[in-house]
Amino acid sequence: MAKFRFLLLFFNSFLALLHPLYAEEAATQPTTFRNITLDEAESLFLQNNYQLLAAKFQIEASRASILQARLWHNPNIMVEQNVYNPNNQRFFDITPAGQTQITVQQLLVLAGKRDYQIKIAQWNSHIVEQGFYDTLRNLRAQLQTTFYGVHYLRQSILFYDTGIAGLQSTLATLEKMYAKRLVLLSEVMRIKSLLFSLQNDRTELRVQFGEQQNTLKMLLGGKIPDSEQIQPVFAIEIQNPLEATLASREAIIQMSLKNRPDLQIAESAVHLEETNVRLQHAMKHPDVNLGVTWDKQGNYISNYFGFQASTEIPILNRNEGNIAAAEKNLAANKQLVEKTRKEIERDVSSAYTRAVEKDALYQQYKGKFSDDYANLVQLTIKNYQKRYMTALEFTDFYESYRNSITTMLKLESERIAALAALNNAVNVPVVKIR
Numbered sequence: 001m002a003k004f005r006f007l008l009l010f011f012n013s014f015l016a017l018l019h020p021l022y023a024e025e026a027a028t029q030p031t032t033f034r035n036i037t038l039d040e041a042e043s044l045f046l047q048n049n050y051q052l053l054a055a056k057f058q059i060e061a062s063r064a065s066i067l068q069a070r071l072w073h074n075p076n077i078m079v080e081q082n083v084y085n086p087n088n089q090r091f092f093d094i095t096p097a098g099q100t101q102i103t104v105q106q107l108l109v110l111a112g113k114r115d116y117q118i119k120i121a122q123w124n125s126h127i128v129e130q131g132f133y134d135t136l137r138n139l140r141a142q143l144q145t146t147f148y149g150v151h152y153l154r155q156s157i158l159f160y161d162t163g164i165a166g167l168q169s170t171l172a173t174l175e176k177m178y179a180k181r182l183v184l185l186s187e188v189m190r191i192k193s194l195l196f197s198l199q200n201d202r203t204e205l206r207v208q209f210g211e212q213q214n215t216l217k218m219l220l221g222g223k224i225p226d227s228e229q230i231q232p233v234f235a236i237e238i239q240n241p242l243e244a245t246l247a248s249r250e251a252i253i254q255m256s257l258k259n260r261p262d263l264q265i266a267e268s269a270v271h272l273e274e275t276n277v278r279l280q281h282a283m284k285h286p287d288v289n290l291g292v293t294w295d296k297q298g299n300y301i302s303n304y305f306g307f308q309a310s311t312e313i314p315i316l317n318r319n320e321g322n323i324a325a326a327e328k329n330l331a332a333n334k335q336l337v338e339k340t341r342k343e344i345e346r347d348v349s350s351a352y353t354r355a356v357e358k359d360a361l362y363q364q365y366k367g368k369f370s371d372d373y374a375n376l377v378q379l380t381i382k383n384y385q386k387r388y389m390t391a392l393e394f395t396d397f398y399e400s401y402r403n404s405i406t407t408m409l410k411l412e413s414e415r416i417a418a419l420a421a422l423n424n425a426v427n428v429p430v431v432k433i434r
Helices: 002-028 038-048 050-070 113-179 185-219 249-259 261-282 320-365 368-385 391-426
Strands: 032-037 076-081 100-108 228-233 288-295 304-311
Touching: 032 038, 038 050, 038 113, 050 113, 113 185, 113 228, 113 261, 113 391, 185 228, 185 391, 249 320, 249 391, 261 320, 320 391, 368 391
Parallel strands: 032 228
Antiparallel strands: 076 100, 100 288, 288 304
């Protein structure tokens, strides 16, 4: 008995130390709530997300490179003036007796190189744009997963709040009975241990909930103040089993191959490299510099006007190395297209299987399972308070009840995450979740 009393004093002291932490945590919780639907969250996300805003500027920068590629080379002008004229002892003599030469040249790009460079800039811009859509796809998936995660973490915390409140009431009654020596100390300790376990789990859930809240707020652009707590609002309109209403696996895979931006990036890289191969072949042909020159006194006649043309002689360097490199890069990019296509097919197939299996399990236990357990737990608490069952039987049942409810909430969360992952894998909302 002395050993049990020592343990009781230890638990009382430990819970007393934890109580200020719970009180402080409750005091720091946001006092205002903001209900947000997924549509509203996505609207804020598209307007304010920093990564998306940065990606939009990158698209504009890539379009500016197209403008730059369309521009012609500037003409080149060269002026030569004699420093000292010994005939008349003048410095920088610009009189008719002095010497001045002016040459103007213009580079002419031949063999279609300018057109190829413009096309390369266009393909680069298309790749950047598709990269934006791929970033959007991944961030939207993170937004939806976090949005639903916040909802189900909140539901789990509310479940623990209700259970802890009920156990605290039961424990208070037991402690009064123990003071009158109507129950054993071991029975009080068993209930107190169960209560401590629930409070510890709730604390961990609150930490996860706070982290998910911060992640969600950052995805929405950080515009929502810390004093507000986001409360997701959504309803799942899937009454029938998913497998009965969803298109076939093959049809969804083909749909994803038409809509995934990462595949379009890989295919655009092939088109870019094909254009680069043509450009490198065109680089074998040298460009031409054309110009005119005026020489006041330095030629065989005064005020000499001449026409100039210059070009390289392609006998030592015909760009063989760059041509070979471009062709190898083209072959490599074609392999990457096939790799990306296979990865998408596996990704979609895996997401399809997971969504169907999670939905099938949920359809089997939804509604009735949780309701039956909720009704039974109230009856069990009353039976225990009336001493119709032992503390061991009560705690065993309550542990089973807690595990079942939290597992069901986890299943609901994983089911919604699987449906969202399927939409993300296809990049088309094949399942409506709002």
